[in-house]
Amino acid sequence: MVIEAHADDAALWCGGLMLKWAGEGHRVILVRATNDENDSVGLSREETARLNREQLHQAAGLLAVAEVVDLDFQDAMLTDLARIPLRERLIHLYRLYRPYATCTFDPYSVLYENNQDHLGSHQGRARRVGTGALTARGRPRSVDGHQQR
């Protein structure tokens, strides 16, 4: 399961990993947290959200993603207030899909992450693990193979 904030995040940062996982026979689930309504110039929010959704699904098809889950939280609003509903949605998805591994943003990377939607996506996943979404398979592994805590 790959958790991204925006439509272009996963394809840019881990598109190769998703394609590799799919090629190895894994069912890749891509979760987009926001609706990307602010990611354009000169288009309405509705048109922007619609185009970004279309492009996300096209890219997911090229990357052999089995399913895209659009959570449709308001773009640029994954703040502390939005993290509880985001966490609830992620807990539901973890219980539904029982992922073997997950991939999302690394807030401690050398690239310094300051996008609040990216940080919210990471925290939603990190706190999800500690709030009871464990599966019969145990804790999902992060992409580097370490158990999540």
Ligand SMILES: [Zn+2]
């Ligand atoms: Zn992003």
